[in-house]
Amino acid sequence: MFNRIALLRADGNVSRKALAEAVGVNPQTIGYLERGDYKPSLELAMKIAAFFGVPVELVFSFTPFESVTDALKRVQEAS
Amino acid sequence: MTRMIARHRAAAGILALLALVLFYTLPEETGDAWGDVAMATLDVLMLLVVIAGGWALFTSPYFNILHRESPLRRAATGITDLDERELALRDRASGLTYNLFVVLNMIAIGALALAIEQAWVVLDGDMLMKAFIPYSYVSLFLPVLTLEWFEPSSLWATPIDDEEEA
Numbered sequence: 001m002f003n004r005i006a007l008l009r010a011d012g013n014v015s016r017k018a019l020a021e022a023v024g025v026n027p028q029t030i031g032y033l034e035r036g037d038y039k040p041s042l043e044l045a046m047k048i049a050a051f052f053g054v055p056v057e058l059v060f061s062f063t064p065f066e067s068v069t070d071a072l073k074r075v076q077e078a079s
Numbered sequence: 080m081t082r083m084i085a086r087h088r089a090a091a092g093i094l095a096l097l098a099l100v101l102f103y104t105l106p107e108e109t110g111d112a113w114g115d116v117a118m119a120t121l122d123v124l125m126l127l128v129v130i131a132g133g134w135a136l137f138t139s140p141y142f143n144i145l146h147r148e149s150p151l152r153r154a155a156t157g158i159t160d161l162d163e164r165e166l167a168l169r170d171r172a173s174g175l176t177y178n179l180f181v182v183l184n185m186i187a188i189g190a191l192a193l194a195i196e197q198a199w200v201v202l203d204g205d206m207l208m209k210a211f212i213p214y215s216y217v218s219l220f221l222p223v224l225t226l227e228w229f230e231p232s233s234l235w236a237t238p239i240d241d242e243e244e245a
Binding site: 024025026029032038040041044 | 161162163164165
């Protein structure tokens with residue numbers, strides 16, 4: 001399971017502690033999620049997605065996410 | 080990476096535990112053959128092992144979970160302070176600890192029964208007291224070691240605040 005939690009946190013300037021408090025888990029659990037050492041329950045995954053205001057499939061995926069650099073290059077080439 | 084750290088830490092913990100038991104039992108068995116300097120060195124080593132073990136024990140996430148678990152409140156109200164990852168970890172560790180206890184006790188009881196039957200040992204109060212202390216070390220460290228196998232302790236892992244700043 002892959003996720004973009006760290007990326008979304010950095011983008012929104014949200015600390016692990018703030019995210020943890022918002023979704024009701026220990027801050028260490030956010031670290032475990034970001035490293036892929038723990039797979040969240042459906043409830044926790046949806047809470048995290050709701051916190052960032054994005055669909056859950058934009059936060060979690062069975063396949064690796066495209067890197068930000070590649071995505072930006074692709075957008076630039078398309079425009 | 081964190082799993083590797085956890086395994087290294089568990090191995091270090093097991094070695095510390097074995098050293099502790101060894102340092103405790105060895106001087107009693109062979110005390111006459113040890114010089115004063117050797118005995119003093121052994122005492123210092125034993126003290127270091129106890130300090131290291133105690134530090135590992137009390138900085139372990141297991142104690143963090145135990146501290147926040149509030150067992151009495153959970154039993155009375157069903158409310159827990161732990162999140163889903165910590166609950167899964169606690170359940171896994173307690174299950175593994177139970178299994179380890181069962182296996183170790185079965186082996187120990189079987190070995191003791193065999194030894195008594197073969198008249199290798201005579202069971203008396205002194206022997207029970209002598210065996211109880213090393214066993215109590217195992218009892219104390221076993222839950223922590225089983226958990227440390229899965230999750231690195233705060234002793235080795237990077238604190239969450241440092242990761243935030245990095």
